[in-house]
Amino acid sequence: MNRLVCDVLIIGSGAAGGVLAATLSESGNKRIILVEKGGHFTHEFFNQNELDMRVLYAEAGQRATADGAIPVRGGECVGGGTTVNVALSFDPIAGVWEGWKRDFGLTGFSFDETARDYGIADLSLAVATREVRRRVNVHAPPDDQVNDNNRLLAGGCASLGITARRFELNMRDCIGCGYCAEGCAYDRKQGTMITFIADALARGVQLIHHCEIAQLLLEERAGRRVAVGARGVVHATTPGSRPNSVASGPLEIRAGLVILCGGAVQSPALLLRSGHPDPHGIIGRGLILHPSLPILGLMDHDIVNYRGISGSIYSDHFYRSHGFYFECLFGHPLYASVVFPGIGADHFDLMLGFSRTAAFGVMLVDSVDKANRVEWDRIHQRAVIHYRLTAPDKERLRFAATKAVEVMFAAGAREVLLPSQEPIGALPTPRFRAPAEASACSELQFQPYMTTVTSAHCQSTVKMAEDPRLGVVNSRSESHDVVNLLICDSSVFPTSCGANPMISIMAMARYQGRRVVAEWSRYGL
Ligand SMILES: Cc1cc2nc3c(=O)[nH]c(=O)nc-3n(C[C@H](O)[C@H](O)[C@H](O)COP(=O)(O)OP(=O)(O)OC[C@H]3O[C@@H](n4cnc5c(N)ncnc54)[C@H](O)[C@@H]3O)c2cc1C
Ligand code: SF4
Numbered sequence: 001m002n003r004l005v006c007d008v009l010i011i012g013s014g015a016a017g018g019v020l021a022a023t024l025s026e027s028g029n030k031r032i033i034l035v036e037k038g039g040h041f042t043h044e045f046f047n048q049n050e051l052d053m054r055v056l057y058a059e060a061g062q063r064a065t066a067d068g069a070i071p072v073r074g075g076e077c078v079g080g081g082t083t084v085n086v087a088l089s090f091d092p093i094a095g096v097w098e099g100w101k102r103d104f105g106l107t108g109f110s111f112d113e114t115a116r117d118y119g120i121a122d123l124s125l126a127v128a129t130r131e132v133r134r135r136v137n138v139h140a141p142p143d144d145q146v147n148d149n150n151r152l153l154a155g156g157c158a159s160l161g162i163t164a165r166r167f168e169l170n171m172r173d174c175i176g177c178g179y180c181a182e183g184c185a186y187d188r189k190q191g192t193m194i195t196f197i198a199d200a201l202a203r204g205v206q207l208i209h210h211c212e213i214a215q216l217l218l219e220e221r222a223g224r225r226v227a228v229g230a231r232g233v234v235h236a237t238t239p240g241s242r243p244n245s246v247a248s249g250p251l252e253i254r255a256g257l258v259i260l261c262g263g264a265v266q267s268p269a270l271l272l273r274s275g276h277p278d279p280h281g282i283i284g285r286g287l288i289l290h291p292s293l294p295i296l297g298l299m300d301h302d303i304v305n306y307r308g309i310s311g312s313i314y315s316d317h318f319y320r321s322h323g324f325y326f327e328c329l330f331g332h333p334l335y336a337s338v339v340f341p342g343i344g345a346d347h348f349d350l351m352l353g354f355s356r357t358a359a360f361g362v363m364l365v366d367s368v369d370k371a372n373r374v375e376w377d378r379i380h381q382r383a384v385i386h387y388r389l390t391a392p393d394k395e396r397l398r399f400a401a402t403k404a405v406e407v408m409f410a411a412g413a414r415e416v417l418l419p420s421q422e423p424i425g426a427l428p429t430p431r432f433r434a435p436a437e438a439s440a441c442s443e444l445q446f447q448p449y450m451t452t453v454t455s456a457h458c459q460s461t462v463k464m465a466e467d468p469r470l471g472v473v474n475s476r477s478e479s480h481d482v483v484n485l486l487i488c489d490s491s492v493f494p495t496s497c498g499a500n501p502m503i504s505i506m507a508m509a510r511y512q513g514r515r516v517v518a519e520w521s522r523y524g525l
Helices: 015-025 052-058 094-104 124-136 150-160 198-200 261-272 333-339 344-352 390-412 433-441 504-520
Strands: 002-011 033-037 168-170 206-208 211-221 226-234 250-259 293-298 313-315 326-328 357-363 373-377 380-387 415-417 486-488
Touching: 002 015, 015 033, 015 198, 015 504, 033 198, 033 250, 094 390, 124 504, 150 313, 150 357, 150 390, 198 206, 211 250, 211 261, 250 261, 261 373, 261 380, 293 390, 326 390, 333 344, 357 390, 390 415, 390 433
Parallel strands: 002 033, 002 250, 033 206, 250 486
Antiparallel strands: 211 226, 226 250, 293 357, 293 415, 313 326, 326 357, 373 380
């Protein structure tokens, strides 16, 4: 057994873990170890081949809900989701955080740059967001980086009087290769691996990749449970990864402060298998997925869909009234084949038309349902995701689908398809040949296995709330039940953060990191 000792152990190197490692290392006098289950793959390795790049994804890109009905994508490599995501950057939404303060008792997280949360100079969510935006270069791309597929969405929205906007993206001098989801071979996408984690490593943080933490070490001290480290295994380094900083084999790390940043699927799983108290039965419950419904438009001519920035146009026209977005995105053939409807010859014919297919997605801001959850399956030793759309969410998604089909026709599509085999109205499947048929979407049932919705935005499984009956951590991200354990990642949002979550997660991590640096003594450090 390899044994290491440090002041701070950070588990998971994604959006949150990467930012925390950098922020805590700014104080310069603490020994920090950052561990990551996946490998350390960098630009030389990213060969833009979808099959090869499955190694960057949780469960090799095959992760899905327990019933297999909803693909749930997540990054599992240094940088986590930020290494494979498509850079869509939304600032934290003030109204959402105000709602959390009201409903979950959250304190701090000021949106005013002059605030001093907890009496700490410059501590506000506004400053943290500004600092994150600057480090990852969030900006709107210029006109010449908007590809055909995105222009079609903009045009379709404009002709129906629906507001469309330019995304902001965390990129620097993007050359528009179109392969963000396979890792950026040109280091233009500003994920945490090449920004915050690079800063942390330069300041002496030790990165151990291929390190799968099996258990948190919790001890009883003076009648209280205290986190003192973690135990796991370092796997042999996968070909293509950078070398590791420790030899493979079992590993135990003792730490003064443990910060869990494993993401909304693995963080609750690790807490549950480590015996973290759960007196109110809430760990893992209330999972948010941001279910996405792809809309496909068959055009009469070739369009540029797989080159250029995949998402540069979106619409938040229906966000306030119905809680969904239209977001322009496109998948390369392997992922597209999962989403294109039909089987056999029908599916083959659709794939032949790949270069004439336009696509965007409806992204639903889903509501909390306790039945939607992550569990730790002790028998098979794996995290299991259970999720069903609620009846009110289905209703909103029917309306969204109707509007989306109309937009795709307005964009010039000859036919519009949903990834579904459900008969609706007079149609044997949702394959529409005229805009008037869009109203048949009101009959969609979103039956598992019949209609494909996808997800890449898991959240809300280890909720933050001042009342321990409602949440596992307090506003400082501290466990209510275990001393010196912070949980800080997408899992702690009490409900959906209201938009694509990356910048909200990074800003929250920056905020908590700055707070910890001002409050080391609170953790005996
Ligand atoms: C394909 C894709 C596209 C996306 N596009 C966007 C987008 O454009 N904009 C946006 O805002 N969001 C996007 N997202 C979502 C966003 O990337 C995630 O919400 C975000 O990365 C989550 O941050 P996190 O810190 O909670 O977890 P992650 O970034 O998932 O990081 C968690 C890390 O912890 C590691 N880990 C887990 N368990 C253990 C363990 N036991 N031991 C050691 N390590 C462990 C994991 O391997 C992982 O690397 C996308 C996601 C995907 C998958
Ligand atoms: S589109 Fe731009 S940011 Fe994305 S992988 Fe290509 S060069 Fe990198």
